[in-house]
């Protein structure tokens with residue numbers, strides 16, 4: 453049984469919803485998000501085949517798939533957008549992602565759909581330039597905030613102007629083992645243990661983290677909601693931004709030894 457979607461923000465005409473427990477089996481826990489404004493909707497990072505079936509059922513409770521205007525993909529990973537062809541068939545949504553990935557995403561779509569007689573892929577996948585920009589949804593607006601190299605080379609986060617929630621993709625992600633992804637971080641120091649390994653390897657460098665955190669501090673966000681694990685609210689937002697600004701990660705931590713291959717990786721079987 454799935455839990456009901458978790459409301460992150462709700463007023464008469466606008467809501468932000470999180471689906472936190474749709475991943476089953478061995479896939480990493482992932483959150484999917486939906487923004488609805490005046491019956492028009494957008495999905496953020498819907499995931500792959502693993503979540504597609506359950507997510508379509510949950511999404512239909514809040515908005516007709518015919519009213520799904522956008523799929524917003526922070527980057528190209530399987531847990532972000534591998535379900536692309538199914539959404540293109542089942543809804544009229546346009547897919548918005550970095551221009552660095554918009555030309556690679558058609559590889560997820562079967563050839564028979566991949567031309568003008570199919571689903572007009574060129575008109576359905578929109579590549580954003582590095583600066584991102586504003587996306588109109590109903591009477592509201594979502595801003596694609598540049599977050600390149602955090603972790604993907606072409607990476608966006610999505611800032612919902614009405615709620616001031618920043619959907620931060622893999623930035624701020626945590627690996628949690630219980631069913632508490634909907635509950636905001638309460639004890640930041642303890643929570644570091646759930647984030648540190650991931651950010652040290654998956655984020656490119658301290659420089660990228662620091663520059664990004666400086667911009668986010670100026671946005672006056674109400675929450676930072678990552679695609680894995682728990683959201684940050686209140687003072688935890690600033691604890692996180694300070695921590696990530698000072699974290700050495702990615703290429704900060706490598707030297708020549710990193711590229712030395714191991715002598716024997718796999719045993720040959722007879």
Ligand SMILES: [Fe+2]
Nearest residue numbers: 527529603622
């Ligand atoms: Fe990723």
Ligand SMILES: [Fe+2]
Nearest residue numbers: 529531622679
């Ligand atoms: Fe992810």
